[in-house]
Amino acid sequence: MSLTNIYHLRRVADTSSKACLICYKPSTSVLITPDNKDFFYVCPAHLQDRHFCSAIIDTEGEAARAKEKRMAEEIEKVKKEYEEKQKRKKDKEKKKKNSEEDDKDEDKEKDEKKADSKDSNTNEEKERDEKIESIKNGGSESKKDDSPRIFALHKTFYQMRVDRLRGIEMAKRNQERMKSPSLFPSVPTKEL
Structure with missing residues (x-):
């Protein structure tokens, strides 16, 4: 039985x-x-032991992770720039409104301020929700396991696994032989 010395780490409930x-x-x-021929449970601490196993580095996976990280950083940078531009635009609009409001009556001024405060409250709530989502997304990424x-x-451990599988295979063959009637000699038919 051929068994490859490549084991993938899986987690179970x-x-x-x-x-x-x-x-x-x-x-x-696990x-x-x-090829799902062999599996065994092992503690994460033993995976760090250099005398038990060694990690095989997946260069393609590492490159993909690095690319994703760079893309995420660029996206965050663009988002921040966009938010800053929007804030500047709002500040300019507020200044224009303030100069226009000076010309209007005080009653209209109060009504507009209430509307602005409502708009700013909704904008602040949106920004807060976006921050919460970004924190949640960032939290899930930080929980991602970057171990090999x-x-x-x-x-020695590989040979132990191969010997175990050979022993299981031999035990199955012996069980099949024991069940077949041709293994035992037949009763003699000649009389003495």
Whole structure:
């Protein structure tokens, strides 16, 4: 049986945790081969152990993550510039309105100020909501796990996994042989 020495890290729910291969503590991290022939549970601390496994760096994935990060930074920069321009525009409009309001009656002035305050309140609420969304989006990105996802086991642990799979295969073959009647000798038919 051929088994590749490439294991992908997967996470399972807390309710599905099982004993770690090394220390037997409950773990939600699973190392599995790409062809799903072999898998085992392992603690995240053991993944950092250089004598257990080594990370295989995915250069394409790293490049894609870096590109996404740069794009996000550029988007944030453009958003900030746009917000600053909008604020400047609002300030200019307010100055114009203030000069026009001086010419009008005080009653009209009060009505417009109330309308402006309502507009500014709605604008402030929109800005606050945008900030909350950006914080939420930023929080979800910070929770994203940047640890390596692909590992190669060191030769002793890899050989242990190969031996285990061979033993399972041999046990299945032996069970099949035991079930077949041709394994045992037949009863002699000649009389003495």
